[in-house]
Amino acid sequence: MSHLDTGNYVQTVLNLPASIPKGLYCIETRRFTAGTFKHYRKHTNDVVNIVNDFKCFYLDEQIDVSSYEDVTDEY
Secondary structure (H helix, E strand, O other): OOHHHOOOEEEEEEOOHHHHHHOOEEEEEEEEEOOEEEEEEEEEOOHHHHHHHHHHHHOOOOOOOOOOEEOHHHO
C-alpha cells in the first residue's frame, strides 16, 4: 500500500521571523500505523534535505526521522 493511501504525509513551510534561528524551513511528517500515528517535525536551512525527504515519501520509502523531533503529543 502506498504512503499516499494511508493518510501519511509530509509538508514544509517557511518559518516566521521569530523561528528562523531554528531554521528557515519547518518540515513535518506524519506516519499512521495500527490505528494510531506519530508526528515528527524538523527545522532546517538545508533545502536539499527537504527535497530528499519529499522524494523518499513519494517513492514510498521511509523518511529517516532520526533528526526529527517527535511532536505527537501536540496533536
